[in-house]
Amino acid sequence: MSKIKAENVNVYYGSKQALFDVSIDIAEKEVTALIGPSGCGKSTFLRCLNRMNDVIDICRVEGSIKMDNLELNSRKLDVVRLRENVGMVFQKPNPFPKTIYENVAYGPTIHGIAQSKEEMDQIVEISLKKAALWNEVKDRLDEIGTGLSGGQQQRLCIARAISVSPEVILMDEPCSALDPIATAQIEELIDDLKKEVTIVIVTHSMSQAARVSQKTGFFHLGKLIEFGPTDKIFKNPDNQQTQDYITGRFG
Amino acid sequence: MNSFKKNLLKKRYNAERRFQWYGKIAIGLALSFLAVFMFQIFSKGYSAFQKTWIVTEVHYDKELLLIDAESPSKDDLENADYYDVAYKAMTSLDPGLPEEEDRQLIQMVSYKYEAEVKDLLLKNPDYLGKIVPIKLTASDDVDQVHKGNYPRDIPEENRRVNDYQLQIYDMLNERGDILSEFNISFFTSPDSREAELAGIASSFMGTVFSILVCLAFSFPIAVLAAIYLEEFAPKNKFTDFIEVNINNLAAVPSIVFGLLGLGVLLAVFNLPRSTPLVGGITLSLMTLPTIIIAARASLKAVPPSIREAALAMGASNMQTTMHHTVPLSMPGTLSGTIIGLAQALGETAPLILIGMVAFVNTIPGTPVDPAASLPVQIYIWSESAERGFVEKVSACIMVLLAFLILMNLAAQIVRHKFEKKWS
Numbered sequence: 001m002s003k004i005k006a007e008n009v010n011v012y013y014g015s016k017q018a019l020f021d022v023s024i025d026i027a028e029k030e031v032t033a034l035i036g037p038s039g040c041g042k043s044t045f046l047r048c049l050n051r052m053n054d055v056i057d058i059c060r061v062e063g064s065i066k067m068d069n070l071e072l073n074s075r076k077l078d079v080v081r082l083r084e085n086v087g088m089v090f091q092k093p094n095p096f097p098k099t100i101y102e103n104v105a106y107g108p109t110i111h112g113i114a115q116s117k118e119e120m121d122q123i124v125e126i127s128l129k130k131a132a133l134w135n136e137v138k139d140r141l142d143e144i145g146t147g148l149s150g151g152q153q154q155r156l157c158i159a160r161a162i163s164v165s166p167e168v169i170l171m172d173e174p175c176s177a178l179d180p181i182a183t184a185q186i187e188e189l190i191d192d193l194k195k196e197v198t199i200v201i202v203t204h205s206m207s208q209a210a211r212v213s214q215k216t217g218f219f220h221l222g223k224l225i226e227f228g229p230t231d232k233i234f235k236n237p238d239n240q241q242t243q244d245y246i247t248g249r250f251g
Numbered sequence: 252m253n254s255f256k257k258n259l260l261k262k263r264y265n266a267e268r269r270f271q272w273y274g275k276i277a278i279g280l281a282l283s284f285l286a287v288f289m290f291q292i293f294s295k296g297y298s299a300f301q302k303t304w305i306v307t308e309v310h311y312d313k314e315l316l317l318i319d320a321e322s323p324s325k326d327d328l329e330n331a332d333y334y335d336v337a338y339k340a341m342t343s344l345d346p347g348l349p350e351e352e353d354r355q356l357i358q359m360v361s362y363k364y365e366a367e368v369k370d371l372l373l374k375n376p377d378y379l380g381k382i383v384p385i386k387l388t389a390s391d392d393v394d395q396v397h398k399g400n401y402p403r404d405i406p407e408e409n410r411r412v413n414d415y416q417l418q419i420y421d422m423l424n425e426r427g428d429i430l431s432e433f434n435i436s437f438f439t440s441p442d443s444r445e446a447e448l449a450g451i452a453s454s455f456m457g458t459v460f461s462i463l464v465c466l467a468f469s470f471p472i473a474v475l476a477a478i479y480l481e482e483f484a485p486k487n488k489f490t491d492f493i494e495v496n497i498n499n500l501a502a503v504p505s506i507v508f509g510l511l512g513l514g515v516l517l518a519v520f521n522l523p524r525s526t527p528l529v530g531g532i533t534l535s536l537m538t539l540p541t542i543i544i545a546a547r548a549s550l551k552a553v554p555p556s557i558r559e560a561a562l563a564m565g566a567s568n569m570q571t572t573m574h575h576t577v578p579l580s581m582p583g584t585l586s587g588t589i590i591g592l593a594q595a596l597g598e599t600a601p602l603i604l605i606g607m608v609a610f611v612n613t614i615p616g617t618p619v620d621p622a623a624s625l626p627v628q629i630y631i632w633s634e635s636a637e638r639g640f641v642e643k644v645s646a647c648i649m650v651l652l653a654f655l656i657l658m659n660l661a662a663q664i665v666r667h668k669f670e671k672k673w674s
């Protein structure tokens with residue numbers, strides 16, 4: 001089933017066009033990987049899905065992006081509600097310089113999800129457990145989140161993102177700052193999460209895309225060159241450019 | 252290594268060594284200027300923290316006090332006539348002196364000596380009818396003689412203390428009846444025309460009130476302006492124009508703000524003249540741009556990743572700003588504020604214009620009472636010709652410096668202690 005349906009999305013930074021007629025169907029409760037050489041517009045597209053491009057003054061988005069038939073690229077859209085439903089994990093771990101507990105509790109607090117302290121404790125615990133961080137931090141929830149290791153910080157950011165039970169999680173190179181062990185943990189996490197959540201992940205690692213995703217989209221120079229089941233993209237792509245990129249002949 | 256390379260290397264090392272030397276010389280010069288300045292101030296000012304007393308005996312004679320009652324009440328003591336008793340206390344130092352020369356003895360103590368005689372009896376009613384020793388504030392001339400600030404070997408007509416008075420002083424000093432004690436009244440008394448009585452209580456409180464008023468006006472306005480400009484305002488020509496003007500405002504000479512205070516606060520709004528309220532508002536015009544600039548710089552220093560994190564969690568712009576950006580920028584904003592206030596603390600010109608230079612011999616209890624301020628007090632005293640005020644000027648500078656050092660220390664502590672680290 002399709003969760004997000006983008007049609008003819010064009011994005012401009014000032015007069016410079018960054019995305020050209022991108023159309024894509026993102027399936028529900030699957031992992032979709034976006035790959036492509038640096039500067040091809042993966043992040044730009046990802047940020048269209050939770051309207052983070054609004055933050056950039058010169059950025060202009062055209063086209064239609066529908067999530068469950070709700071038009072995202074519309075002035076009338078309540079961005080706050082959208083971002084409650086579409087969480088995001090960034091390339092560089094960016095926990096708040098607050099306690100671990102406060103980091104996870106922030107989303108539920110501002111969206112009024114927990115009715116009581118007990119409920120909030122529950123949410124924090126479940127989120128940290130899902131992010132495979134609970135055992136490491138359960139005794140020091142009141143320590144500052146920025147004091148954790150890089151991998152732990154990124155899992156904290158994932159816990160923060162899932163604390164409001166979003167339907168979609170966007171991940172922009174979540175493992176680029178992590179070592180192989182932390183990367184493996186996060187990949188395992190993604191595998192678990194996809195039972196409940198739709199995940200879109202940007203990655204520079206072919207093997208990671210192959211391991212975690214069901215669908216893969218290949219971007220090049222702002223265009224979506226090819227999109228399809230991960231198996232097919234990696235084993236038998238239709239497009240020559242895709243073939244070249246995957247086999248490491250450019251990019 | 253060939254010789255060319257060797258030469259080059261040597262040159263580089265020499266250049267570095269030379270550069271370090273220039274730096275050291277510069278720092279050494281700066282430090283020695285500071286040392287000379289400090290030495291000047293301390294060597295001149297430390298004696299102001301000592302107060303000279305003349306000890307004599309007073310006879311609380313009921314007759315001279317004009318008290319009739321058998322057991323006089325507090326009111327009787329309050330209303331008694333102390334003139335003769337006080338007068339006798341001083342003239343008893345030299346009973347042989349002809350009456351028309353008495354003034355010479357009386358001049359050796361402060362003009363408030365009668366009040367001091369009265370205070371002692373009011374505090375100890377059982378002294379009535381007895382002869383007791385009493386400490387009287389020495390006149391500033393005797394005070395200066397005792398502190399050795401007054402040359403004794405110049406011709407008598409050029410001296411404020413004549414030979415006879417010096418003789419009495421020497422006699423008292425030999426008897427141990429000249430006392431030198433810590434000068435509490437320097438901190439507890441308001442200004443006075445008489446150097447021996449003048450203190451900084453009025454100007455100190457004036458400064459404290461001015462700074463508080465200044466903080467109360469400038470901090471909220473500046474922080475809100477900074478937050479709006481940095482986080483919410485669209486970036487266009489108009490906001491650029493505002494930014495340029497704020498920077499210009501920070502460079503406007505402070506006396507111009509004084510004129511503004513005079514023309515607007517006093518003339519248009521009719522606020523009370525010579526008060527810390529007006530002084531504080533005038534100073535806040537000066538600190539406003541300093542705080543805005545500091546607050547904007549520290550808002551800008553909050554990494555965008557924190558903002559993105561909050562926004563991506565679904566926080567509104569307002570929530571992102573209030574929950575994350577502003578708290579993280581507070582240490583920088585606060586230390587900027589303290590530095591702005593420290594600048595305001597030393598301001599004299601604008602305060603003189605709004606009338607805080609008036610002679611105030613009461614201690615202000617509220618910001619709407621007339622008051623001076625420490626730097627203005629320094630200015631007022633430095634205008635006085637009397638020798639006794641010279642040491643007071645230096646002492647007042649020392650108090651002001653201590654105030655400044657404390658504030659800068661506070662700024663440092665705020666900056667280092669509350670600065671949060673982010674990844």
Ligand SMILES: Nc1ncnc2c1ncn2[C@@H]1O[C@H](COP(=O)(O)OP(=O)(O)OP(=O)(O)O)[C@@H](O)[C@H]1O
Binds near residue numbers: 037
């Ligand atoms: N804030 C911005 N202002 C102007 N141009 C931008 C901005 N962000 C991105 N771009 C441009 O848009 C294009 C796509 O950038 P984007 O960040 O989406 O690439 P990417 O595929 O995520 O690259 P990478 O793999 O290096 O992260 C690039 O050419 C880039 O220069």
Ligand SMILES: [Mg+2]
Binds near residue numbers: 043044
């Ligand atoms: Mg990117």
